[in-house]
Amino acid sequence: MDKTVKFEHLPKGTVGRSLCVFLAATASIIIASVLKFVFIVKTDEAIGVLPYVLFAIVILIIYLGHYLYVVCSRHSLVKNLRAFGAINLAMAMTVILNIYLEGINSFLMPAMLASFIVVSLVDGRDAFSANIFVNILIMFILLTQMRLANNLNYYAVVSKFAQGLTGGTVVAYWLSGETKRINFVLKGLLIALMSVLAVFAVVSAFGEKILTLKEIGFLAGGTFGQVIVAVALQPVFESMFNLVTNTRLVEFTDHNAPLIKRLKEEAPGTFIHSLAVANFAEVCASAIGENPYLARACAYYHDVGKLVNPLHFKENQPDDNPRDGLLPEVSAEIIRGHTTEGKRLCDEYRIPHEISDITVQHHGTLPIYVFLNKAKQLTDGEVDIEEYSYHGHTPVTKIAAIIMLCDSSEAAIRAMDNPDAERVDKLLRKLISDRINARQFDDCDITLRDLDIIRMTIISAYGGQFHKRLKYPDGSSGK
Ligand SMILES: [Fe+2]
Numbered sequence: 001m002d003k004t005v006k007f008e009h010l011p012k013g014t015v016g017r018s019l020c021v022f023l024a025a026t027a028s029i030i031i032a033s034v035l036k037f038v039f040i041v042k043t044d045e046a047i048g049v050l051p052y053v054l055f056a057i058v059i060l061i062i063y064l065g066h067y068l069y070v071v072c073s074r075h076s077l078v079k080n081l082r083a084f085g086a087i088n089l090a091m092a093m094t095v096i097l098n099i100y101l102e103g104i105n106s107f108l109m110p111a112m113l114a115s116f117i118v119v120s121l122v123d124g125r126d127a128f129s130a131n132i133f134v135n136i137l138i139m140f141i142l143l144t145q146m147r148l149a150n151n152l153n154y155y156a157v158v159s160k161f162a163q164g165l166t167g168g169t170v171v172a173y174w175l176s177g178e179t180k181r182i183n184f185v186l187k188g189l190l191i192a193l194m195s196v197l198a199v200f201a202v203v204s205a206f207g208e209k210i211l212t213l214k215e216i217g218f219l220a221g222g223t224f225g226q227v228i229v230a231v232a233l234q235p236v237f238e239s240m241f242n243l244v245t246n247t248r249l250v251e252f253t254d255h256n257a258p259l260i261k262r263l264k265e266e267a268p269g270t271f272i273h274s275l276a277v278a279n280f281a282e283v284c285a286s287a288i289g290e291n292p293y294l295a296r297a298c299a300y301y302h303d304v305g306k307l308v309n310p311l312h313f314k315e316n317q318p319d320d321n322p323r324d325g326l327l328p329e330v331s332a333e334i335i336r337g338h339t340t341e342g343k344r345l346c347d348e349y350r351i352p353h354e355i356s357d358i359t360v361q362h363h364g365t366l367p368i369y370v371f372l373n374k375a376k377q378l379t380d381g382e383v384d385i386e387e388y389s390y391h392g393h394t395p396v397t398k399i400a401a402i403i404m405l406c407d408s409s410e411a412a413i414r415a416m417d418n419p420d421a422e423r424v425d426k427l428l429r430k431l432i433s434d435r436i437n438a439r440q441f442d443d444c445d446i447t448l449r450d451l452d453i454i455r456m457t458i459i460s461a462y463g464g465q466f467h468k469r470l471k472y473p474d475g476s477s478g479k
């Protein structure tokens with residue numbers, strides 16, 4: 001199964017991730033406690049108020065502590081909060097829905113709803129954790145509710161807990177990485193059906209009662225309903241929190257997505273180049289265990305900044321180069337502008353940062369050799385290399401490093417006269433070592449082994465389908 005997009009700025013490792021989900025669960029407890037407080041006050045059962053208030057205060061302190069920890073230790077708080085907020089909302093909705101639907105009929109409760117929503121938005125491991133905490137919460141709240149009403153029914157609560165826990169776990173792992181909505185629905189309905197049959201069997205065997213038709217209807221409605229609710233809510237959550245799900249990544253790479261359509265129409269050469277980079281990047285990402293959907297989307301958008309001055313880039317020039325006659329430093333300024341303009345355009349079109357950050361990272365801080373060399377010729381070698389370098393950021397993720405390598409490889413292979421596997425291999429080794437020496441991978445955790453795999457993957461993906469591209473004296477493609 002493909003890996004889905006990970007939290008990049010939350011604490012790493014199982015403990016860190018579990019801590020985050022646990023703390024996200026506390027938001028649900030607060031909401032449920034407040035609701036319960038209101039409910040109890042309404043019904044004049046003041047005796048039960050104090051424990052809930054104390055509980056809510058303790059949870060609030062833990063939650064604020066976590067919030068402070070994130071603020072103090074992570075700079076990109078806003079990035080955290082999108083996925084963090086989505087998990088919170090999914091869990092809170094599930095808890096609230098379960099508590100209130102339980103009041104109508106105990107068989108109506110959608111105990112796996114959080115698992116369905118989170119797996120469709122983040123990934124299976126987060127859905128697994130969210131599901132556990134939500135079901136513990138629901139069990140805790142139901143038991144307290146029953147105790148207050150002097151109507152304890154451990155059997156009903158525990159069977160519901162078991163159903164939510166096992167069903168939600170199956171959802172978390174079976175649906176993780178599922179990009180086709182129809183498969184999501186079919187698998188979800190199958191899990192729901194198994195869940196209905198399991199509850200029916202358990203209640204019939206140990207519950208000393210036969211379910212009425214009405215109860216069976218509630219059970220089926222509640223269980224199947226949560227699949228439909230999760231699918232219906234997915235685009236709402238994605239848009240509300242600007243999340244990068246695999247489903248949304250596929251939509252971003254639609255040739256009719258607004259920015260891609262513009263690229264196709266206004267900079268057709270760049271569009272073709274981006275498709276070629278995407279084909280390399282996708283297989284490279286799979287080869288080193290990164291998300292291929294994200295790699296493809298990043299490749300599609302990496303050069304959108306060229307839309308500002310499409311004719312200044314070789315791949316879009318039918319005949320004349322409008323940069324002919326310009327000073328090398330002016331040309332360098334125009335060329336490197338496509339990175340920051342790309343970021344600006346992506347922000348304008350509300351492209352998530354996981355994709356748009358690539359625009360300013362895919363050239364890192366490398367020199368633009370063609371203009372650097374020209375300037376050296378004009379000034380007898382006395383030039384400030386900074387003036388002829390990209391002013392972006394070096395790659396901070398493995399995906400960004402993949403795009404940097406696939407982008408330069410695609411362009412350089414095009415520029416080769418008679419590319420064969422041996423020559424391409426030699427070229428790629430040079431490209432990689434040049435970038436290592438220029439410290440372009442210092443800010444990301446890509447390993448030498450990953451770089452080796454990427455090199456071999458590009459060679460095997462290369463099929464000789466590239467058109468010729470003008471070759472510059474230094475071997476670069478003049479991008
Ligand atoms: Fe570029």
Ligand SMILES: [Fe+2]
Binds near residue numbers: 302303407
């Ligand atoms: Fe490019």
